[in-house]
Amino acid sequence: MLFKSTKETSANAKxxxxxxxxxxxxxxxxxxAWMRTAVSLMGFGxxxxxxxxxxxxxxxRPGLGWKxxxxxxxxxxxxxxxxxxxxxxxxxxxxxxxxxxxxxWVILFSLAITLLGSGIIYFVFTTPADPSDILIM
Numbered sequence: 528m529l530f531k532s533t534k535e536t537s538a539n540a541k542x543x544x545x546x547x548x549x550x551x552x553x554x555x556x557x558x559x560a561w562m563r564t565a566v567s568l569m570g571f572g573x574x575x576x577x578x579x580x581x582x583x584x585x586x587x588r589p590g591l592g593w594k595x596x597x598x599x600x601x602x603x604x605x606x607x608x609x610x611x612x613x614x615x616x617x618x619x620x621x622x623x624x625x626x627x628x629x630x631x632w633v634i635l636f637s638l639a640i641t642l643l644g645s646g647i648i649y650f651v652f653t654t655p656a657d658p659s660d661i662l663i664m
Contacts, residue, residue: 576596598646
């Protein structure tokens, strides 16, 4: 039988826990927030990489900017992978009613962003400023 009767559908609807539905929707919103964060990190990495195109350096070597841009982009990509895995783990835990908040991912991501932010601050304050640079005005 392709279609269930109305009695069967209403009986199944009563079995669903509305709290579980909210939990799944919250898990999806969290996943989408991590995706926005990942896209922002990758975008910031691309901006750092492309800043050289606006003002070519007088130095013959590439400097550290491209490395920092690459690290931001890689952390963004890693965020996509880890958040996707975490989404499915949480989804399974919600279905099995065994969900526990993951402290390790919050700590790991906070440390990664702290290190990247520290690298940007170090880079900005240790790079000599060129008065003719239009990006520093």
